[in-house]
Amino acid sequence: MKIVIDAMGGDHAPENVVAGAVDAVHTYRVPMALVGIAQRVEAELKRYKYPKGFIEIIHAPEVVAMDDHAIASIRQKKNSSITVGIGLLKKDGYDAFISAGNTGAVVAASTVVLGMIPGVDRPGIGCVIPTLKKFSFMIDVGANTAAKPEHLLQYAKMAKVYARLVLEVPRPSVGLLNIGAEEGKGTELEKEAHKILEEREPDFIGNIEANEIFTGKAHCVVCDGYVGNVALKISEGLMESVAILMKREIKKNPVAILGALLLKSSLSEARKSIDYSEYGGAPLLGVDGLVLISHGRSSPKAIKNAIRAAIREVEHDILGKIKEEAVK
Amino acid sequence: MKIVIDAMGGDHAPENVVAGAVDAVHTYRVPMALVGIAQRVEAELKRYKYPKGFIEIIHAPEVVAMDDHAIASIRQKKNSSITVGIGLLKKDGYDAFISAGNTGAVVAASTVVLGMIPGVDRPGIGCVIPTLKKFSFMIDVGANTAAKPEHLLQYAKMAKVYARLVLEVPRPSVGLLNIGAEEGKGTELEKEAHKILEEREPDFIGNIEANEIFTGKAHCVVCDGYVGNVALKISEGLMESVAILMKREIKKNPVAILGALLLKSSLSEARKSIDYSEYGGAPLLGVDGLVLISHGRSSPKAIKNAIRAAIREVEHDILGKIKEEAVK
Numbered sequence: 001m002k003i004v005i006d007a008m009g010g011d012h013a014p015e016n017v018v019a020g021a022v023d024a025v026h027t028y029r030v031p032m033a034l035v036g037i038a039q040r041v042e043a044e045l046k047r048y049k050y051p052k053g054f055i056e057i058i059h060a061p062e063v064v065a066m067d068d069h070a071i072a073s074i075r076q077k078k079n080s081s082i083t084v085g086i087g088l089l090k091k092d093g094y095d096a097f098i099s100a101g102n103t104g105a106v107v108a109a110s111t112v113v114l115g116m117i118p119g120v121d122r123p124g125i126g127c128v129i130p131t132l133k134k135f136s137f138m139i140d141v142g143a144n145t146a147a148k149p150e151h152l153l154q155y156a157k158m159a160k161v162y163a164r165l166v167l168e169v170p171r172p173s174v175g176l177l178n179i180g181a182e183e184g185k186g187t188e189l190e191k192e193a194h195k196i197l198e199e200r201e202p203d204f205i206g207n208i209e210a211n212e213i214f215t216g217k218a219h220c221v222v223c224d225g226y227v228g229n230v231a232l233k234i235s236e237g238l239m240e241s242v243a244i245l246m247k248r249e250i251k252k253n254p255v256a257i258l259g260a261l262l263l264k265s266s267l268s269e270a271r272k273s274i275d276y277s278e279y280g281g282a283p284l285l286g287v288d289g290l291v292l293i294s295h296g297r298s299s300p301k302a303i304k305n306a307i308r309a310a311i312r313e314v315e316h317d318i319l320g321k322i323k324e325e326a327v328k
Numbered sequence: 329m330k331i332v333i334d335a336m337g338g339d340h341a342p343e344n345v346v347a348g349a350v351d352a353v354h355t356y357r358v359p360m361a362l363v364g365i366a367q368r369v370e371a372e373l374k375r376y377k378y379p380k381g382f383i384e385i386i387h388a389p390e391v392v393a394m395d396d397h398a399i400a401s402i403r404q405k406k407n408s409s410i411t412v413g414i415g416l417l418k419k420d421g422y423d424a425f426i427s428a429g430n431t432g433a434v435v436a437a438s439t440v441v442l443g444m445i446p447g448v449d450r451p452g453i454g455c456v457i458p459t460l461k462k463f464s465f466m467i468d469v470g471a472n473t474a475a476k477p478e479h480l481l482q483y484a485k486m487a488k489v490y491a492r493l494v495l496e497v498p499r500p501s502v503g504l505l506n507i508g509a510e511e512g513k514g515t516e517l518e519k520e521a522h523k524i525l526e527e528r529e530p531d532f533i534g535n536i537e538a539n540e541i542f543t544g545k546a547h548c549v550v551c552d553g554y555v556g557n558v559a560l561k562i563s564e565g566l567m568e569s570v571a572i573l574m575k576r577e578i579k580k581n582p583v584a585i586l587g588a589l590l591l592k593s594s595l596s597e598a599r600k601s602i603d604y605s606e607y608g609g610a611p612l613l614g615v616d617g618l619v620l621i622s623h624g625r626s627s628p629k630a631i632k633n634a635i636r637a638a639i640r641e642v643e644h645d646i647l648g649k650i651k652e653e654a655v656k
Contacts, residue, residue: 210558
């Protein structure tokens with residue numbers, strides 16, 4: 001097994017990426033290929049000790065910026081770390097690609113370079129969501145902002161494989177994100193998707209409302225990429241703002257400061273279970289290769305956890321299983 | 329001034345509605361009309377003392393259930409508390425209508441009975457959002473799930489009036505909810521809306537991403553009702569789940585329990601600033617009358633605060649100002 005990593009991807013690349021990769025090599029003892037401007041990656045790598053032969057550097061002279069136009073960046077920068085890295089998945093011995101870079105570019109390059117799995121029309125980004133029960137899996141959180149009803153069915157099939165193998169749910173249920181519990185709610189997309197899911201997805205449990213996502217009502221939640229992306233980002237923004245707000249209030253009151261100190265370990269446990277960096281990479285499902293997308297602001301820990309997620313996907317042969325089962 | 333209240337609306341009606349109305353009469357000394365099944369409302373009212381002549385009961389024999397189909401309920405239940413209550417706004421002396429009942433039915437009845445303001449094509453539900461700065465105003469959070477670009481421009485114009493008069497922002501900025509900062513992001517709706525807003529809305533500051541809503545980057549945030557509803561509900565669900573999660577962790581550890589006790593007042597201050605019931609009613613803008621929608625789970629406090637919001641809207645003549653200014 002070898003994990004390919006976009007060394008130039010993310011707001012703090014290559015520093016955070018290299019730091020996370022080195023840490024992962026120590027912990028998981030899995031070989032990695034770091035793709036990027038060799039000189040810069042090398043300079044960064046020199047700062048660490050790691051077991052010999054575990055890290056290979058692959059030169060890619062171009063870098064896709066975080067705000068580059070997705071499609072244009074693929075056409076114009078054929079030698080970017082994203083395109084070169086994804087290309088490696090076509091070779092023997094390279095098993096998964098991780099990038100914290102421009103999400104649109106990763107989606108576009110994956111689609112073009114790897115192609116789609118037969119029976120899947122559009123890629124979807126999945127996301128593991130911590131819930132009051134355990135975990136749910138939501139797809140799509142941003143790859144496809146013009147989803148058609150049948151795409152949501154395809155997402156459901158793939159999500160079930162992921163939930164079964166990675167989240168260890170024996171028989172995952174599927175919910176359709178919607179603005180009401182009843183059939184006939186939502187836009188044309190949800191109305192049609194509801195029909196198709198009811199007909200063709202035996203584990204479909206109906207609509208679920210956004211406030212039910214975190215209760216774990218459905219193991220798999222399917223939605224359009226635009227809505228899913230808004231849902232994910234607003235959750236992130238809300239958690240950050242609430243943390244700031246609480247700190248502000250606590251600072252006003254010495255008794256509260258003491259209280260916060262006593263609470264610290266419990267809060268950090270609670271925080272851990274809702275911290276994106278604990279889960280690392282979000283799988284891009286539907287393309288013919290294992291691709292994981294990490295948050296642009298990924299810390300070294302988030303990169304390390306994305307690598308852990310990638311190893312798990314390879315070990316479970318998620319791609320093979322999705323090809324076998326999802327597309328019927 | 330008289331505030332009309334749907335006594336039968338919400339999961340705990342008429343109990344919570346009557347309790348909130350009585351409390352509001354004591355505090356604000358504004359007369360109210362409670363619309364609903366007279367016998368039930370009367371029975372509930374008997375449990376309280378309140379200044380004479382401040383509460384009028386208006387009989388409406390039918391009740392729209394929370395899960396009734398919106399349009400059908402309006403056609404079939406012409407004497408529901410919603411339709412009768414909204415009808416009162418056409419009479420002199422009745423100034424605003426509040427319901428915690430079936431949102432779709434309130435939107436449909438308001439549109440049919442009151443009609444639209446000239447120049448506004450679709451109603452939008454606005455929502456006051458607590459932010460790190462102060463407050464923002466988001467519209468639409470659920471009235472119109474098939475928004476067109478020009479609807480978002482109309483929402484922007486109305487939102488600015490609301491933000492100026494009620495939130496006291498001298499010159500409110502307008503942001504378009506989108507999944508990226510750059511122009512050209514999003515679905516066809518956002519792409520087109522971006523163009524129209526740039527051309528015709530002088531206070532437009534561009535796209536804002538969902539994680540920026542709570543930072544207060546824009547005073548007014550416009551979006552399609554489907555996306556806005558998901559955003560609102562997921563925030564609500566997340567806050568509830570995080571609270572449950574924190575309690576679980578705290579209970580595991582006696583030191584943390586002490587910490588939580590010391591923190592209590594600070595946390596409840598922070599909580600207050602993000603608690604929907606503090607803000608009460610969400611204005612339904614665009615229809616030719618002041619209509620406020622309260623949460624289905626409204627507590628008596630939430631009803632009272634919705635009444636406070638309604639009084640404020642009447643005092644500021646929000647409806648008149650929107651007619652004057654927004655639609656140019």
